[in-house]
C-alpha cells in the first residue's frame with residue numbers, strides 16, 4: 466500500500482451533499498439564494514457600521530468584523546459546492562483540498578475567538594459598567610480582533626503541519642462537499658490514530674475552551690441582568706438567548722463533528738452546512754434585529770433619563786444588551 470511520497474494523490478473526489486440529480490438541482494437553487502443573502506446581508510452590516518460614526522464603538526466594530534469573517538466562512542467552500550451540484554465528477558486538487566482545510570480552520574478558529582471577545586465585551590459592559598471605559602477601548606478592541614486572526618492562523622497552521630506530510634497514496638474519496646480534515650486524515654496510507662488524536666486535541670480543545678468561555682460569560686451576564694434590573698428583563702433575556710442560540714448553532718456542529726472523528730455519520734454533512742451556511746445567515750439576522758431596537762431603546766432611555774436622573778453612561782451601556 467505505502468508507496469511513498471512520489472505517488473501522492475493529485476486530487477480528491479468529493480461526494481457532495483447528495484447523489485440524486487433532482488435534489489442537486491434543488492440544492493443548487495437553494496444554496497445560490499442563501500449564498501447571495503449571506504454576502505449581501507453581511508456586507509450591509511459592514512457598510513452600515515463603517516458609515517455611521519455613532520457605531521464606531523467596540524461592540525459594532527467587532528460585529529462588522531464578525532460579518533467579514535462570516536462572508537469568508539461562507540466563501541471558502543460554498544461556491545465550489547454550488548458549482549459542483551451541476552458538475553461531475555466533483556474533484557478538488559490536493560493543493561485545493563489543503564487550502565480548504567487551512568481556510569476553514571483560520572475562519573472558524575477566528576470566529577470562535579471573536580465570539581468570545583464579543584461576549585467578554587458585553588460582560589464588561591453589563592457586569593462592570595463603571596469600569597467599561599477603562600477596560601474596553603478601541604485600541605483593546607483592535608487587539609482582540611487582531612488576536613482572533615492570529616489565533617485562527619496559528620491553530621490552522623498547527624493542524625496543517627501534521628496533515629500535509631501524511632502519505633496520501635491512493636484512497637481519495639471524501640464523503641462531504643468540502644475537504645473536511647476529519648475525513649481527509651483517514652485517507653492517509655498509514656496508521657492515522659496519532660494524527661487523529663492530535664487533531665482532536667487541537668480542534669477539540671480550541672472549540673470546547675471557547676464554548677465554555679462563552680457559556681460562562683453569558684451565564685454571568687444573564688444572572689447579573691436578572692439580579693439588578695427590573696427594566697426590560699424579558700427583552701434582555703430574549704436577546705441573550707438569541708446570542709446563545711447563534712453560539713450553539715455554530716459550536717454544536719463543530720463539537721459534534723470533532724467529538725466523533727473516528728466514524729463518519731451522515732449527519733456530519735448536515736452539521737457542516739449548519740456551520741458554513743446557516744451561522745453566517747443567522748449572525749446578521751440576530752445581531753441586526755437589535756439595531757432597530759437600540760434606536761427605540763435610546764428614545765426610551767431619554768425619557769427615563771429625564772425622569773429618574775440615572776447616570777446616562779451607565780444606562781447606555783446597559784441598553785446595548787437590554788435592547
Ligand SMILES: *[C@@H]1O[C@H](CO)[C@@H](O)[C@H](O)[C@H]1NC(C)=O
Pocket residue numbers: 511514515525526529530533606607608610
Ligand atoms: C475590523 O476591526 C479593525 C480593527 O479594530 C477595524 O479597524 C476595522 O474597521 C474593522 N472592520 C470593520 C468593517 O468595521
